[in-house]
Amino acid sequence: MPQQTETRTVIVDLERCMACRSCETACAKAHAGYEDIVEAILADAHMVPRVKVIAAAGVAVPIQCQHCEDAPCATVCPSGALSFDEETGEVRSEPARCIGCKACVIVCPFGAVEWSRRTGEIVRCDLCEDLIEEGEEPYCVRACPTGARQVIDLDALAQRKRQEAAQRTVLVMTAKP
Amino acid sequence: MASSSEQRSSDPASQEMIEHAAACGFELAWDRYEAMLPQCDFGKLGICCRNCSMGPCRIDPFGEGAQRGICGATADTIVARNLARATAAGAAAHSDHGRDITHALLLTARGKTEGYKINNEKKLRKLASEFGIETADKDLKVIATEVAELALADFGRQEGELRLVSRAPEPLQKKWRQLGVTPTGIDADIVRVMHATHIGVDTDPLHLMKTLIRTALSDGWGGSMYATDFSDVLFGGPEPIRSHANLGVLRPEAVNVVVHGHEPTLSEAIVAAAQMPDIRKEAQDAGADGIQLSGMCCTATEILMRHGIPVAGNFLQQELALATGAVDAMVVDVQCIMPAIADYGKRFSTRLISTSKKAAFPGIKHMVFDEEHALTSAKELLREAIEAFKERDPKEAVVPDVVEELIAGYTVESIFTTLGGTYRPLFRPLNHGIMDGRIRGVAGVVGCNNVKITHDWGHVEMVKELIRNDVLVLQTGCAATACAKAGLMRPEAAEQYAGKGLQEICDAVGISPVLHVGSCVDNSRILLACVEMVKEGGLGDDISELPVAGAAPEWMSEKAISIATYVAASGIFTVCAEPFPVMGSKIVREYLTGGMEDDLGGMLAFERDPIAAAHLMIDHINKKRAALHLSEMMYEAREPVESEAVPAK
Incomplete structure (x- = not known):
């Protein structure tokens, strides 16, 4: 069985998110094959963002596929169109195998899977696999004007948090009353 | 990584200084542009509205999220309102400039300025006669006062029509009246846009188009035209003059x-x-x-x-x-x-x-x-x-050793002496050149610079392509400076770059194939040159019938939006490089690039590639030539000259 080297995901610093929805437009354009929104609009391209900025309690929260380890969408998918890739830690789609049962849409706890009536396919974040493999950032991350979005390796994140927690602990313990 | 100096500018002096600035750690507009990327797509499409504090609102361009603002405004309404406000800002800039010049004339006439005098009595008298002012036995200062006061009244006019509307050909005036876009007063038309675009006023995108066209026309046939006229009166009417640029x-x-x-x-x-x-x-x-x-x-x-x-x-x-x-x-x-x-x-x-x-x-x-x-x-x-x-x-001090010769100073009046001589009517040689098929037509290539297109490259490549195809080019502003620096405003440029027919005309009258007609308010000179071409006869009864076209290959300012709109609304097909921020509305986009032509005889097109844009203009000119049943072009277009410029970003 292939070894998973790192678990990558896109995280969002909610304090930096300005709700400009640049991630949405960048994602939708790129997956429709365009760089320029004007060209895409004039070509009547089918543009669907895989990330959605949702307002909750006055805070903007970008929502997208979390690439769950125990992914309900992959579990319920009867045709094998959705599967969890042990090597990369991503949920992968094979649109050609999709039969359009929409079970994934129903079970996703984040509402991150959508059914496109126009193309007859499911639409969800693919973490811009090709870009990540070339060592580049996904389109949504590149488009964020405040740097709120980042691709991180979860192990590295956990390591950093441990380091920060340790630092705080030391500070508390050594603080003079 | 920063783009190269060749990607940033096609002008050698600028390339040298861009490299020098980088070596010195100076930040330039291009650096700030790169730091600004990616730019907001809602802004590009024109579908964000900040006109009230219930917003800001944005329309989802993908058709899934919000399709109407909080007040119910659709993408079409929001796009139209935003464009109207941009047009009003541009018209305001030109017209406030025009107001200042008019006011300076009034102050001078009243003896209150230091160092100014009326330099162009002939033009002042001509204007007085046009305005119906009795000039016999009157002191020049009294005439100037009366002319300036009538013009200032046009800025504040509350009813009727703007005075200079009467300069337009009758059929054009009729189209404006039928559509209800004839300018009333320069300031009032701008105020009307600001009112109409307030929350809950005008929300019909096509009605908003009329409101913005009216204010654009009050710029072109009002504020800008007054700026040109009174600058000529006060500071002198330009005559062809040699100089340098870069x-x-x-x-x-x-x-x-x-x-x-x-x-x-x-x-x-x-x-x-x-x-x-x-x-x-x-x-x-x-x-x-x-x-x-x-x-x-x-x-x-x-x-x-x-x-x-x-x-x-x-x-x-x-x-x-x-x-x-x-x-x-x-x-x-x-x-x-x-x-x-x-x-x-x-x-x-x-x-x-x-x-x-x-x-x-x-x-x-x-x-x-x-x-x-x-x-x-x-x-x-x-x-x-x-x-x-x-x-x-x-x-x-590091100064690039790059400078180019040029001839500037062409106006509707000075072309008189250059083209026709004192005893022949003004535009006859030009009209005949067009009718004979030596000159294909005339193009106005104007506008700014924009970091989104290699500096000067858009202007220079477009203009070379036009003159190669025997199109005489008139230029103003930063576009004119770009082509002057590239050597296109020397008479020798005809031999180097122009098609054979245009070259023959240039040789015969001793002009370059690209004529500098002034600043951005002097686009009014281009409108009036078109009026003279109509008057001269043989090329139709309205500006929209002339084999002419306009372009703004590197535009960036709100003033350019106003200019392009009044030029198109005067019957001239006009190509802008960067699309107006209207692509989020099918109604507005289709009106500007189609429906407007049915109403007014002119429309806009958007094309970033300057060569492709030049061919849109040439095709349009050919279409107009065919409609006028003009002779076939006398010569084939000249072979393109090998370009050293790098492609645009």
Whole structure:
């Protein structure tokens, strides 16, 4: 069985998110094959963002596929169109195998899977696999004007948090009353 | 990674200074553009609205999320309102400039200005006669007062039609009336846009198009036209004149004063003051060999046209001129002045001085100029420059050795002497050249610079393509400066680049194939040249029948939106490079690029590639030639000259 080297995901610093929805437009354009929104609009391209900025309690929260380890969408998918890739830690789609049962849409706890009536396919974040493999950032991350979005390796994140927690602990313990 | 100097500009002087700026760690507009990427797609499509505090609202361009703003405004309404406001801002800029010139004429007539006089009596009398003013036995100052007062009344006109509307061909006036877009008053039309675009007023996108077309027309056939007319009256009607352009006009051994901005009132006074013996002596005493005046942006074109003062550069060269370290003072007034230039005042001894009561800039010394003390103020500014020269470190001055010759100074009146001679009617040689098939048609190529397209490349490539196809080109503003720097405004350019038919005409009358007709308000000269072509006869009864086209290959300002709109609404097919921020509305987009032609005879197109854009214009001109049943073109288009310019970004 292939070894998973790192678990990558896109995280969002909610304090930096300005709700400009640049991630949405960048994602939708790129997956429709365009760089320029004007060209895409004039070509009547089918543009669907895989990330959605949702307002909750006055805070903007970008929502997208979390690439769950125990992914309900992959579990319920009867045709094998959705599967969890042990090597990369991503949920992968094979649109050609999709039969359009929409079970994934129903079970996703984040509402991150959508059914496109126009193309007859499911639409969800693919973490811009090709870009990540070339060592580049996904389109949504590149488009964020405040740097709120980042691709991180979860192990590295956990390591950093441990380091920060340790630092705080030391500070508390050594603080003079 | 920063883009290369060749990607940023096709002009060698600019390339050199871009590299120098990078080596010195100076930040330029191109650097700031790259830091700004990616730019907001909602803004590009024009579908965000900030007109009330229930918003901001944005329409989801993918059709899934919000399709209406909180008030219910659709993408079509929001796009139309935003474009209307941009048009009003552009029209306001030109018209407020026009108002100042008109006011300066009035003050001069009343004997209240210092250093100005009425330089063009002939044009003043012609205007008085056009305005129905009795001039017999009247003092020139009284005539000027009456003319200026009537013009100022047009700015505040509350009913009826703008006075200069009557200059348009009758069929065009009729189209405007039928559509309900005839301008009323310059200020009132701008106010109407601001009212109409307030929350809950005009929300019909096509009705909003009429409102914005009306204000654009009040710019082209009002504010801008008055600015041109009264600048000619006050400062003299330009005549063909030789000069130079590009950063190489800065001379390290002289006190270099660059005037930058738009209104000629200040720059005219500086031109006069720089020639005064006391100021010249002060400059020499400081160790300089004189005062070298040069211009930037449209101020440059104003003093170029009337005095042959050399042009230092166009919009994207303002920082590059300062980066030379050889500019002792940059004196600015209004429009297209980057606040970023303040950095250079800290880096060098350069004095940066803003002079308009309308515009102050953080970090720039504000010395308000008024017409009553024009010469005194101008001398003060020049003394600041002389002081700066004394402090200048000669080792730091780096000036590119790049300069090009040009001929400027063409106007509707001066083409009279150039084209037809004194005894022949004005535009006959031009119209005959077109009818015979030597000249395919005429194009106005105007507008700004824009970091989104390689600096000067859009202008120069388009214009070369047009003249190669025997299209005579008229230019204003930064577009004119771009082509002047590329050598297209020398008579020799006809032989180098023009098609055979155009070359024959240029040789016969001794002009270059690309004519400099002034600043951005002087686009009104292009409108009036079209009027003269119609009057001359043989090319139809309206501007929309003429084989002419317009373009703005590097536009960026709201003024350009107003210009393109009034040019199209006057019946001229007009191509803009960067799309207007209207693509989020099918209704608005389709009206501007289609429906408008049914209503007014002219429309817009958007094409970033300057060669492709040139061919849209040529195709349009050919279509108009065919409709007029004109002769076949006498010669095939010339083979393209190998271009050394790099493609646009």
